[in-house]
Amino acid sequence: MGNALPYVGMVISQFAQAGNLIVSKEALIDGMSTYTLAFYSSVISSFILLPSSFLLYRTTPLPLCCDFFWSCFLIGVLGFLMKITAMAGTLYASPSLCSAILNLIPGFTFVLAVLFRMEILDFRSFSSLAKTIGTVVSILGALVATFYQGPSLLSTLSSPNLSVHFLLNQSSNWVPGGIISGICAMGASVLIMTQAFVLRKYPVELIIMFCYGCFLALLSATASLVMDEEYSTWRLNSKSRLLAVIYSGLFGNVTQLTLCAWVVRKRGPLFAASFHPLGIVIATILGVIFLQDNFYLGRYQYFFFELSYCVESTETK
Structure with missing residues (x-):
């Protein structure tokens, strides 16, 4: 059971x-700012994590030192950049595409893990060979998902037109959305690696996530006051905004980030990053159901490439 918990945790994540x-895209379409959404969700998560941290670590000496707070501040800055680029990518493109591009995270994380000697690269080993091939496949697959749309598999059920679509030839925002999501994937990989180093020294996930939420709220509020021209972006006057704030605070921050931090400490950064390809399956299904997204051939092909990499990486870890 103990060995299965990291797998369960990453699936939930x-x-x-x-x-x-899904909920963030709805709120952003409704006119909410990415900065205010990040601020509200961070405040909610901080209020939840504060009492939880005291209850869980009441007998543990707290690492209240300058080095610890600087480490949490660095994680907060990286998380802020990742969250803002993720929301911006979602605003330009569909959740399924953003989730597909975020599957670059395992490849980027593997490269960083090799550079920082947290992973040993030995081409005589099946594990290293599988992860190297998977990294190349994930990068090529992300390019396919961004620039090649393909025919809609749902529309072909009612129409025989199987014309191929390249996004570069269309007046679409999916290409900039894919590029922004790619930047987000790189930032997420750096964030995972930074968490691994910090958690190795300070194994207190909830406290680190609480500090992360506080710094993220501070950075988001500052950015909103500077960048947002209208104060209406702060209003929670619609169901979509309120739902996005509550969901993002409870599940996007507390559940997802805390589980990821715990798995990173237990099994390492590459193990945690290897589960991101599952996100494309979930995001595609939810996007089709709730946002009426089309399911294109490019997403379908990319799904099998990335899912194979996920299986290889977790089995060889």
């Missing part, structure tokens, strides 16, 4: 991430 993409 991917469900939380996919749902967060």
